[in-house]
Every structure is written in structure tokens, then in C-alpha cells.
Amino acid sequence: MRDNQRWIKILPVLRCVMPMVIFLLMAGRPFADAIDASQWNGPSVPVGEILVRVDDTKSNGFDWQGAATVLIQLKPGDLLTPQRLDESRKALSSFAAVTVNVDPQPGGAAVTFEIQPYKRIKSIDISGAYPLFEKDVRTVMTVASGDIFRSTDMPVQEKLIAERYQHEGYIDPRVHIAWEQEEEDGHYHLDVMIEKGAYYSPGQVRLHGNRAYGHADIIGRLKTWRSSTLGLGLGRFVTRDLDEDIGKLTTFYRKKGFADVSITGELERDADRRRISCDLKIEEGLRYTVHFEGNRFYSDFRLKRDLVLFEKGNRGNIGLRRSIQNIRRRYLAAGFVQVQVRWQVSTVPGELFDVKAVVITIEEGRRHIVKQVSIVGNAHLDHQTIAKQMLTRPPQGLHSGAFVKEVLYEDLLAIKSLYRSRGYLGVRITEEIQIEAVQPKGVQPRGEQPKGEQIDKLSADVQVVIHITEGPQTIVGKVQIEGAAPVAVAELMEKIKLKPGDIYPPLQVRTDEENLSAAISSVGYPYVSVKGTETLTEDRTRADVRFSIDAGTSVRTGEIFFFGNFRTRERFLRREMGIDSGAPFDLRKVLEAQRRLRDLKVFDSVQVRTVGLKEKADTVHLFVRCSEKKPYYFEIGGGYQTDKGIFGRAKAGDHNFLGTGKDVSLSGEASEVGGRYGLNIFEPRLLGTRFSANAGLYWERSQPFNQDFGVDTTGASLSFSHDWGPFWKTVLANQFERREQFLRNDTLAAEYQNPEDYEPRAVFVVTPSIQWDNRDSFIRPQRGLLSSLAVDLSTGLDNALDDFIKYRFDVRGFRSLIRRMVFAGRIYAGFIEPYGGDQPPQDQLFFLGGANTVRGYEENLLRYDSEGKAVGGRMSLSASLEARIDIGRNFELIPFVDTGSVQKALVEEGNDDFRWSCGLGLQYITPIGPMGIFYGQKIDRRPGESRGRWHLSIGYTF
Numbered sequence: 001m002r003d004n005q006r007w008i009k010i011l012p013v014l015r016c017v018m019p020m021v022i023f024l025l026m027a028g029r030p031f032a033d034a035i036d037a038s039q040w041n042g043p044s045v046p047v048g049e050i051l052v053r054v055d056d057t058k059s060n061g062f063d064w065q066g067a068a069t070v071l072i073q074l075k076p077g078d079l080l081t082p083q084r085l086d087e088s089r090k091a092l093s094s095f096a097a098v099t100v101n102v103d104p105q106p107g108g109a110a111v112t113f114e115i116q117p118y119k120r121i122k123s124i125d126i127s128g129a130y131p132l133f134e135k136d137v138r139t140v141m142t143v144a145s146g147d148i149f150r151s152t153d154m155p156v157q158e159k160l161i162a163e164r165y166q167h168e169g170y171i172d173p174r175v176h177i178a179w180e181q182e183e184e185d186g187h188y189h190l191d192v193m194i195e196k197g198a199y200y201s202p203g204q205v206r207l208h209g210n211r212a213y214g215h216a217d218i219i220g221r222l223k224t225w226r227s228s229t230l231g232l233g234l235g236r237f238v239t240r241d242l243d244e245d246i247g248k249l250t251t252f253y254r255k256k257g258f259a260d261v262s263i264t265g266e267l268e269r270d271a272d273r274r275r276i277s278c279d280l281k282i283e284e285g286l287r288y289t290v291h292f293e294g295n296r297f298y299s300d301f302r303l304k305r306d307l308v309l310f311e312k313g314n315r316g317n318i319g320l321r322r323s324i325q326n327i328r329r330r331y332l333a334a335g336f337v338q339v340q341v342r343w344q345v346s347t348v349p350g351e352l353f354d355v356k357a358v359v360i361t362i363e364e365g366r367r368h369i370v371k372q373v374s375i376v377g378n379a380h381l382d383h384q385t386i387a388k389q390m391l392t393r394p395p396q397g398l399h400s401g402a403f404v405k406e407v408l409y410e411d412l413l414a415i416k417s418l419y420r421s422r423g424y425l426g427v428r429i430t431e432e433i434q435i436e437a438v439q440p441k442g443v444q445p446r447g448e449q450p451k452g453e454q455i456d457k458l459s460a461d462v463q464v465v466i467h468i469t470e471g472p473q474t475i476v477g478k479v480q481i482e483g484a485a486p487v488a489v490a491e492l493m494e495k496i497k498l499k500p501g502d503i504y505p506p507l508q509v510r511t512d513e514e515n516l517s518a519a520i521s522s523v524g525y526p527y528v529s530v531k532g533t534e535t536l537t538e539d540r541t542r543a544d545v546r547f548s549i550d551a552g553t554s555v556r557t558g559e560i561f562f563f564g565n566f567r568t569r570e571r572f573l574r575r576e577m578g579i580d581s582g583a584p585f586d587l588r589k590v591l592e593a594q595r596r597l598r599d600l601k602v603f604d605s606v607q608v609r610t611v612g613l614k615e616k617a618d619t620v621h622l623f624v625r626c627s628e629k630k631p632y633y634f635e636i637g638g639g640y641q642t643d644k645g646i647f648g649r650a651k652a653g654d655h656n657f658l659g660t661g662k663d664v665s666l667s668g669e670a671s672e673v674g675g676r677y678g679l680n681i682f683e684p685r686l687l688g689t690r691f692s693a694n695a696g697l698y699w700e701r702s703q704p705f706n707q708d709f710g711v712d713t714t715g716a717s718l719s720f721s722h723d724w725g726p727f728w729k730t731v732l733a734n735q736f737e738r739r740e741q742f743l744r745n746d747t748l749a750a751e752y753q754n755p756e757d758y759e760p761r762a763v764f765v766v767t768p769s770i771q772w773d774n775r776d777s778f779i780r781p782q783r784g785l786l787s788s789l790a791v792d793l794s795t796g797l798d799n800a801l802d803d804f805i806k807y808r809f810d811v812r813g814f815r816s817l818i819r820r821m822v823f824a825g826r827i828y829a830g831f832i833e834p835y836g837g838d839q840p841p842q843d844q845l846f847f848l849g850g851a852n853t854v855r856g857y858e859e860n861l862l863r864y865d866s867e868g869k870a871v872g873g874r875m876s877l878s879a880s881l882e883a884r885i886d887i888g889r890n891f892e893l894i895p896f897v898d899t900g901s902v903q904k905a906l907v908e909e910g911n912d913d914f915r916w917s918c919g920l921g922l923q924y925i926t927p928i929g930p931m932g933i934f935y936g937q938k939i940d941r942r943p944g945e946s947r948g949r950w951h952l953s954i955g956y957t958f
Contacts, residue, residue: 048108146564524584803836856936
């Protein structure tokens with residue numbers, strides 16, 4: 001027994017000494033060459049030396065030595081184990097090929113990491129993508145710019161892209177990815193070449209099993225058939241269209257009562273004719289009819305809204321069960337606490353096919369209505385304050401007064417939370433429910449709907465009594481902070497909302513814990529732990545609160561490494577992150593830095609990885625992986641708009657100019673009303689601040705329709721903007737222009753001709769503006785508000801004509817009140833106030849009429865003179881109201897009403913009256929916005945005027 005006890009005491013000592021003895025024995029003999037760590041499984045020995053050898057002749061200044069040192073989970077003095085070696089190898093293997101050798105030495109094992117950094121994908125060019133966009137192809141690929149290049153990944157990418165085009169109807173698309181390694185840095189450029197080849201055209205669409213509806217009723221609903229150019233087989237077959245057709249046809253059948261319908265599609269490919277014929281097999285099942293019995297309170301029409309079997313189907317009667325649950329919930333919410341809902345299905349023979357007749361029987365019982373709510377025992381909180389926490393209440397206004405037990409229990413919890421927030425920790429709340437049955441008089445026969453007083457006679461009055469035992473109110477006594485903290489106690493006390501003498505709400509302790517943790521973590525202590533405890537006196541009238549702080553280890557931000565920023569300068573990225581190596585580590589700042597880099601819009605993705613945080617190290621290093629967007633872009637477009645005529649535009653630029661996130665672009669537009677050409681540079685982060693700057697040079701010729709003058713403008717602009725949150729934005733714009741007004745013909749009346757108007761003018765304009773924008777979508781808003789106020793402070797540098805202040809106010813609102821319909825409204829006001837004594841020139845006046853202001857009138861001809869020529873004014877008022885109705889298949893029907901007035905004209909022509917128009921528009925919604933045609937008709941048409949006018953537009957009017 002004693003010998004066993006002696007061995008038990010010696011065993012721990014042997015466990016510590018044996019590895020050292022083995023190591024000394026090994027050190028006493030000559031060693032062989034270093035051992036490959038993958039084969040090494042020796043004893044745990046101390047690490048004497050760590051060596052890192054980098055095999056990379058084209059590092060381009062990247063500190064691979066430092067990055068590898070950071071990722072290696074070993075340091076001299078640590079015990080070397082196979083597990084630790086494997087952890088270090090895995091950490092390095094995500095960036096480089098790694099070989100690890102272990103060389104046992106008398107002073108400790110020398111561990112050598114030989115790394116060969118992986119080369120990355122620098123850029124990806126895609127050719128032949130149409131009819132898909134390049135981004136669609138990139139989405140399919142599993143590699144992107146910045147990823148590690150592996151030649152073995154390329155066949156997989158080719159297969160993925162080819163499969164995507166096969167879904168688009170192409171028979172045998174060929175995809176070839178070629179790559180080229182750049183000599184400068186060793187990274188790779190990929191060329192994705194897509195040869196789509198021939199595609200399948202839609203052939204016949206054959207229907208099978210459709211008894212209830214004929215071929216003509218179904219075929220026109222199928223996009224697969226319509227895309228074949230009405231059955232002629234001239235389109236391209238897309239598998240996705242067939243899936244959509246099956247879904248829409250299933251919905252159609254279910255709405256018609258065929259809840260068990262099942263539709264499948266089988267494709268028949270004719271490779272010789274390049275046609276795909278489709279067999280749609282329709283298993284209609286029986287048609288359902290639903291009849292309600294016993295529903296006196298709710299009508300059949302209201303209850304049918306709760307039926308889901310005609311939307312989701314009824315496989316295994318799941319649709320019926322869910323429908324019954326919905327109906328029961330509806331009745332419970334209306335106060336029918338004893339409602340019973342049952343259903344029965346029977347098959348009824350029909351002329352063409354049998355019918356499944358569903359009878360839903362409802363035993364409503366009495367409707368329980370709250371007659372009175374009494375609150376007893378409340379001494380410190382008045383009845384009104386408590387009642388605001390309750391949804392259980394007598395009928396009042398839109399509130400029905402229905403009694404629902406679940407709602408009452410939620411009310412009791414809300415009252416309890418209210419009391420506890422006021423310091424009554426021991427509050428007790430109970431309820432007493434008194435139901436007074438009311439005998440019905442003159443009950444209606446089953447199936448008939450009682451009204452008015454008859455419904456009331458079917459109800460039961462409920463009196464609710466809330467008993468409250470408040471108990472004592474608890475006041476905050478002492479508030480103390482214990483434990484060493486890196487932040488001054490006085491500063492931490494300011495973060496605590498609990499103050500001596502205040503009412504004690506228990507939940508505030510948790511909030512103050514978070515506030516203290518955030519304050520300490522922000523100075524470099526991310527592992528901080530804060531625990532708040534309360535100590536109550538016997539009578540529960542006082543609570544002393546103590547916050548115990550364990551700050552943990554001080555943590556500094558280590559090295560910051562960037563990957564994938566082939567074009568973007570590292571210095572620029574470091575400035576944008578706003579985090580310095582050696583500064584106290586703050587995780588919130590890291591997350592904010594990641595968000596700022598993503599907001600630059602030069603990256604497809606940005607991921608910041610922290611190394612050491614999970615291990616609770618005293619230094620946390622950051623690895624930032626970027627995937628750059630293609631920097632160069634070229635856009636071209638054109639078309640016809642009523643206010644421009646035929647137009648064309650082009651724009652080319654670089655959104656990462658010099659690798660600093662600047663957007664430099666050259667643009668031009670030409671149309672029947674003039675043209676504009678400009679060079680622009682946009683700086684999203686001016687001098688590293690949150691302000692943006694935009695500078696440009698431009699030349700413009702403007703000669704709008706129905707105006708006898710035009711303007712040539714050469715100018716320069718410089719603006720500064722700042723976003724003050726998700727909705728507010730301010731802009732300060734500055735413009736210097738050289739303007740020259742000219743006559744488009746020689747028929748301008750003498751009263752319009754002011755010689756000074758047609759002399760070259762130099763103008764300087766400062767425009768401060770403010771904007772609110774909380775729309776849910778920029779392209780197709782469904783709700784929200786866009787409003788702006790801008791003031792042009794104009795100064796003529798060589799004349800007084802341009803000495804004026806121009807005010808512009810614009811507000812646009814969007815609201816969806818009912819499904820598939822959005823109401824949109826706009827109000828615009830403009831006013832010019834001269835301060836130099838002269839009237840402003842015509843090219844500075846307001847004109848109304850046309851596609852973008854008051855439809856139904858020709859461009860700029862809302863106000864005109866006796867010769868039918870446009871008249872402008874110093875004041876402009878206009879408003880529009882639209883109802884954008886979604887009629888399906890990406891079309892919108894838009895009835896509208898417009899009005900406007902041009903006032904304070906320079907000549908006594910026309911009048912200040914508001915002119916009105918109404919009309920109808922049809923728009924097709926494309927991925928980049930709507931295109932539409934509108935017809936506006938004048939409501940107050942004058943003699944000699946046309947009834948209205950057609951307008952073509954791209955984009956929403958507002």
C-alpha cells in the first residue's frame with residue numbers, strides 16, 4: 001500500500017522529467033539532417049529558434065517575412081508538439097505553399113518554415129457574355145479578383161459558366177479560360193472566352209390532361225409559347241421560363257379551385273431543327289368548393305381570405321388544416337373565446353367532373369366584449385398611465401373591445417414591466433375576470449347575418465379587474481466600481497446611467513454593463529468583463545449597485561496586411577481604414593474600417609480577418625483581403641424622348657484613378673435640343689475626411705424645343721457634399737460659366753430683344769442645398785420621400801443681368817396604400833429674386849410644359865404669347881399625382897393629373913392661371929428603369945389649342 005502511494009507521488013515528477021531526459025539523450029549524439037515536420041512525431045521539446053525562408057522573387061515590397069511570422073503560432077521557448085506545428089502550417093497554407101522542417105539542437109529545436117506565396121488572380125476579362133451581363137457570369141464563377149490562382153480550378157469555372165448558358169437555351173456552349181502570368185508581379189490575368197453557339201428555339205407546347213380549360217385558355221398564359229413569337233419558333237428557349245410557366249399555371253388552377261393540381265413539364269429536343277418541344281402534363285385533380293355554416297359574425301367573403309388551400313395547395317389536407325387555424329385565430333382575436341371550427345369533405349358528382357365539397361362549420365359561441373376594466377391597489381401610478389400599457393379595453397373608436405385572454409396576459413406583463421421600471425421590484429399583479437352572459441333575443445336562422453343590435457345580443461360582457469400590490473419602491477443607494485480599470489473611475493462613472501437617489505430599474509444594470517465594457521474595450525481591452533450586482537436592503541427600499549471589472553489583457557493593433565489590392569494603393573487604404581499599428585485595439589473601429597472600405601465602391605468585396613483575437617493574444621494583427629472591381633468602364637445609350645428628341649450619350653471612365661478611389665470620366669451627349677460634353681473627377685474622401693468633392697469642366701449648347709433662343713455655355717464646377725446619416729445630405733456647389741445667348745431665328749419680337757442678353761456673360765454661382773431621401777429604391781420606389789431645397793446665389797462678373805437669387809424647392813412622395821399600386825406625388829416651386837436692379841435674362845427663367853412637368857402640353861409651352869411662342873417667368877409652380885398600377889409582366893398602368901403655373905413673366909403675354917391636364921401612361925419596367933408612353937389631355941383647353949399630346953420618356957417622370 002505504501003509502495004503504491006510512493007509511486008503515485010513520483011509519477012507527476014517523472015512526467016515532467018522524462019521529456020527533458022529524452023531530449024538530453026538525443027542531444028548527446030550526432031544528429032541527422034533536419035526532419036520534415038509532416039513526418040515528425042517526436043517528443044514535445046522546447047523551440048529554440050524559428051526561421052522563415054520566403055521563396056518569392058516578385059514580392060513587390062510585400063512583407064511576407066512579417067506576415068509569416070504573425071501567422072506562425074510558435075515562439076522560442078514554447079513546447080514543440082505536432083498539434084502546434086499543424087496549426088501554424090494551416091495558418092500559412094491559406095496564403096502560401098508551406099514546408100516545415102524540424103532540426104533538433106542541444107539548445108532547442110530549430111523550426112524552419114519555407115514558404116512560397118501563392119500568386120493571385122489580378123483581373124478577369126469576359127468576352128461574349130451577351131445576352132447575360134458580365135456580372136451574371138462573375139456571379140456563377142467561384143473565383144474572383146484577389147483569389148489564389150490554381151490552374152486546376154479553371155475547368156470547374158468553364159463548366160459552371162457553360163451550364164449557366166445551357167439554362168439560357170444554348171445547345172453546346174463552349175467556354176475557354178486562358179491565363180497569362182505577368183512578369184512584373186507574377187500574378188495572373190484571366191481571359192474568359194464564351195462561344196455560345198446555336199440555341200434551341202421553342203417548338204410546340206402540347207397540353208395533356210387539361211379537362212377544365214381548353215388549349216386556348218392556357219396557351220396564351222405561357223411565356224414559353226409567347227417567347228417563340230406566338231408559336232412560330234423564332235425565339236430562344238430558356239429553362240427558367242418553363243419553370244415560371246409551371247408556377248404561374250399552377251397558381252391559375254388553384255385560384256380556380258383546383259387545390260390538388262400538379263403540373264410537370266417534359267422536354268423533347270430536336271437537335272437537327274434546334275427545337276425544344278414541351279409536353280405539359282396537368283393532373284387537375286378535383287375542383288374544391290367551400291361552403292361556410294354557422295358564421296353569423298363574419299361573412300363568407302371575409303372568411304375566404306383565410307383559405308390558403310387555393311394558394312399553397314392541399315396535399316395531405318395541409319392547406320385545409322392551415323385554413324381552419326387561420327379562421328379560428330380570426331375569431332379568437334374578435335373575442336369568440338369558445339369558438340369551434342370543424343370541416344368535412346365529400347365528393348359530389350358533376351356534369352364534367354366530380355367536385356370536392358368542403359363544408360366548414362363554425363360554432364361561434366358568445367362574443368366576449370370588455371365592458372369595463374378596473375384597476376385596484378395602484379397608489380403610486382394613476383389609472384391612465386397603467387391603462388396606456390393595455391390593449392384590453394372597452395370599445396372605443398376603432399377598437400372593438402374584444403376580449404382575448406392571451407392579450408390580457410401580455411397586458412399584465414406590460415404592467416409589471418412598467419412598475420419594475422419605476423423601481424417596484426416586488427410588485428404583484430393578478431387578474432379577476434367576470435363574465436356576464438347576455439341571453440340572445442330573436443336569434444337569426446343559421447346562415448343569416450345578424451346586424452346591429454342583434455350582434456350585440458349574441459355577446460357576453462366581460463369585466464376585468466386588475467389587482468395590484470405595489471410593494472415598496474426601490475431607490476438607488478451607492479454605485480461603486482471595483483477592480484482595476486485602464487479608464488479613470490470618474491470617466492467610467494459618467495457612463496453609468498444609474499445614479500444615487502434615482503429610481504432603480506433592474507434592466508438598467510445590464511445596459512450599464514454594456515456601456516462600461518464599450519468604454520474600456522475602446523482603449524485596447526477587448527477581453528474586458530463587467531459584472532453588475534445589486535444588494536437590496538431588507539425592506540427593499542434601497543439597492544446598492546456594484547460593478548466588478550476585469551479589464552483583461554491590454555491589446556494593441558499589430559501589423560496590417562493587404563491582399564488583392566493590385567491597383568489600389570496601400571497608403572490610400574491605410575488612410576481610409578483610420579487604424580494605426582501599435583494603437584489600442586478596438587473591434588468596433590475594425591468593423592467600421594471594413595465598412596468604409598466597402599463604401600469606396602472600388603471593391604466587389606472586402607473582408608478583414610483578425611489574427612490573435614480568438615486566442616486572446618496581446619497583439620491582434622489584421623489581414624485585409626480585397627477583391628477589386630474592373631476599374632475601367634464604358635457606357636453608351638440612346639433613344640428618343642419627347643423633351644429631347646433623338647439623342648445619344650456615351651461615357652468612359654476609371655473609378656479607381658491612380659489607385660486612390662477617385663472616379664475620372666469623360667462624357668458626351670447630343671440630341672435635337674443641343675449637347676453637353678465634359679470631363680469630371682469625383683473624390684469620395686476629400687483629404688481623408690467624410691466629405692466628397694466633385695470637379696469638372698464642360699461645354700454645353702442648349703436650345704430647347706419651342707424657344708427662339710439658345711445658349712452656349714463653357715464652365716467649370718466644384719462641389720462638396722456630405723452625408724449626415726442615412727437620409728440627410730448637404731451640397732455646396734460652385735460654378736463659373738461663360739454664357740452666350742443666341743437667336744435661333746430672326747423672328748423674335750422686338751419686346752423680347754434686349755441687346756445685353758446676347759452679349760457674352762461671365763457668371764459665378766454658389767449653390768448650397770439640402771436633401772432628404774428615405775426612398776426604398778432609387779429605380780422603382782414604393783414608399784418614402786425625396787425632398788430638396790437649393791438656393792442659387794448668382795453674380796454677373798461683367799454685368800448685372802445675372803445678379804439674382806434663385807430658390808428651388810422639390811418634394812416627391814411615394815406610398816403603397818393597396819397591393820400592386822403605388823401613389824406618387826410631386827410638388828415643385830421655383831422663384832428668382834433679382835438684387836442688381838435688372839431683370840434676369842431669358843435663359844435663367846422658368847418654363848413649364850412637357851414630359852417632365854405638365855404633360856399634355858408641348859415642351860415649354862404651358863405659357864405662351866399671341867404668336868404661340870414660349871414665355872418664361874421668374875416664378876414657377878407645378879404639381880403632379882400618379883397612381884402606378886402593376887398590371888403584371890413588368891408593365892405599369894399610370895393614370896395621372898398634372899398642374900402648373902408660370903408667373904412673373906417679363907412681358908405681358910399669357911397669364912398666371914394654373915393649367916391642368918390628366919391622362920394615362922403605360923410603362924415597361926427594365927432592369928435599369930422604366931420606359932413609357934403617356935398621353936396627356938388638357939382639362940382647361942383654350943380655343944386653338946390641341947386636345948393633348950403624346951410623350952415618350954425613359955425613367956420615371958419623378
